[in-house]
Amino acid sequence: MNVNGQAADELAQQLVTQATSEGRTVLVVGKGAHCTDLFDRIVAIDELPQRRSRSRRYIQYANGAEIYFRPATPDVARGFLSCDTLCILAPITEAARASAEPTLSSTDEPIILSTFAYAPHDG
Numbered sequence: 001m002n003v004n005g006q007a008a009d010e011l012a013q014q015l016v017t018q019a020t021s022e023g024r025t026v027l028v029v030g031k032g033a034h035c036t037d038l039f040d041r042i043v044a045i046d047e048l049p050q051r052r053s054r055s056r057r058y059i060q061y062a063n064g065a066e067i068y069f070r071p072a073t074p075d076v077a078r079g080f081l082s083c084d085t086l087c088i089l090a091p092i093t094e095a096a097r098a099s100a101e102p103t104l105s106s107t108d109e110p111i112i113l114s115t116f117a118y119a120p121h122d123g
Contacts, residue, residue: 008038014113022084025082029071029087038069076100086112088100
């Protein structure tokens with residue numbers, strides 16, 4: 001999916017729904033500015049998180065679900081145990097992708113969401 005402003009808002013809503021309604025732990029991997037943009041879009045959604053930290057890049061909801069944001073580096077998964085949904089804000093390197101994919105938990109329905117071009121300010 002090519003991501004412009006409207007698509008970025010829809011992706012943010014989808015991730016919030018997965019966290020708040022389905023209790024999923026979400027890991028978002030991408031360029032720093034793209035992660036920050038998506039973080040801000042998620043925080044702007046009415047579902048109020050219990051805790052959040054822009055500098056530490058996480059959002060936690062009352063049901064225990066969490067959304068984490070990590071820069072797309074080859075060691076992206078260092079210190080991160082598992083997630084139910086992996087959201088990749090492309091473009092990222094193959095090394096970063098290879099590091100992130102093993103974090104998918106053994107949940108019955110792991111989900112990988114990939115964007116082709118995250119450019120939220122275009123269009």
